Amino acid sequence: MKTLHFSPLRRIVLALALGTAAASAVVPAQAAEVELLNVSYDVARELYKDVNPAFIAAWKKSSGETVTIKQSHGGSSKQARAVADGLPASVVTMNQANDIDMLADRGLVAADWAKKFPNNAAPYYSTMVFLVRKGNPKQIRDWADLAKPGVQVVIPNPKTAGNGRYTYLAAWGSVIKKGGNEAQARNLVARIFKNVPVLDGGGRAATTTFTQRQIGDALVTFENEVNLVRAEFGNNFEVVYPAMSVLAESPVAVVDKVVDRQGVRKQATAxxxxxxxxxxxxxxxxxxxRVRNEKVMKQFAANYKPIQLFTVDEVFGGWRAAQKRHFDDGGEFDKIYQNK
Structure with missing residues (x-):
């Protein structure tokens, strides 16, 4: 066998090369950091601030993998449009199906997204109730009371905020469910919005207007939001439940194009x-x-007051029909608000 002879300099270079190769063989490659972005609606900030660390801990325990989760919040429809325009959401957790349908129409989420998870892909739901000032000086009890002269009502813009849209539909539907006709429903909604001093862009902005800017006699928003406000501000406010209201689901979906591009579908689905x-x-x-798990619902039964609920499907023929008739440009809401 022929013996190879190397100069001292070449022996040093070879040793360094071999050492580097050996080191790379024994040191495992660092796993790529897994990061998810949850794009959600305005008043879900506190909810997901608690959900995220709980999931991160559970996922670490089951998979050994560390996940980072970022949040983005704003008016539901505004958030959906941001995702449609390129905001790289891994998941969307909205407060109405209509916003996710729009993303499905753009090819960002699956057309059958509502079948990907249980309960129409809505793990939680809520409803629209009233927050009034201590003592309820204007004696606001039901939807018709919001339309009385001299009452100021704080509602976010139905064009940009899901809870504004649900409020509109809840008031309209309350007339229909009691046997009223479309003209009577339109009249009630028109009189309510005539009493709205300012249309904020999202639910949290509307809460700020009512609680901190001291504008309005009543705030209409999600049941979970009014209870959190009352918990924070003590006895300064009271929660009023109307006779009936709309069932407000909080649907979720994986944003397929983003998770597949980033390789995080497994984590986003989990x-x-x-x-x-x-x-x-x-x-x-x-x-x-309001949750789907009966055991948990019973455990927290004290948090919920019984209320008659109706769905967008049964009164308005579904979200697509409601959107087209009431909230698209030139629809019922625009006509009502322009004649305010």
Whole structure:
């Protein structure tokens, strides 16, 4: 066998090369950091601030993988449009199906997104109730009271905020469900919005207007939001439940194009599945969301007052029909507000 002879300099270079190769063989490659972005509606900030660390801990325990979750919040429809325009959401957790339908129409989420998770892909739901000032000086009890002269009502803009849209539909539907006709429903909604001094862009902005700017006699928003406000501000406010209201689901979906491009579909799907777990449902219940798990719902029964609920499907023929008739440009809301 022929012996190879190397100069001292070449022996040093070879040794360094071999050492580097050996080091790379024994040191495992660092796993790529997994980061998810949850794009959600305005008044879900506190909910997901609690959900995220709970999921991160559970996922670490089950998979050994560390996940980072970022949040983005704003008016539901505004958030959906941001995702449609390129905001790289891994998941969307909205307060109405209509916003996710729009993303499905753009090819960002699956056309059958509502079948990907249980309960129409809505792990939580809520409804629209009133927050009034201590003592309820204007004696606001039901939807018709919001239309009385001299009453100021704070409602976010139905064009940009899901809870503004639900409020509009709840008031309209309350007339229909009691046997009234479309003209009577339109009249009530028109009189209510005539009493709205300012249309904020999202639910949290409307809460700020009512609680901190001291504008309005009543705030109409999600049940979970009014209870959180009351918990924070003590006895300064009271919660009023109308005779009936609309069922307000909080649907979720994986944003397919983003998770596939980033390689995080498994983690994004697990994150949304966690919302249905007993731990995830308990977190929702602590934030006054109505949950799907009967055991958890019974555990937190004191958080909820019985109320008659109707769905967007049964009164308005579904979200697509409601959007087209009431909230698209030139629809019923525009006509009502322009004649305010």
């Amino acid at each position: 994150y949304l599945n966690f919302l249905y777990s007993e731990a995830g449902q308990a977190i929702g219940a602590k934030h006054y969301m």
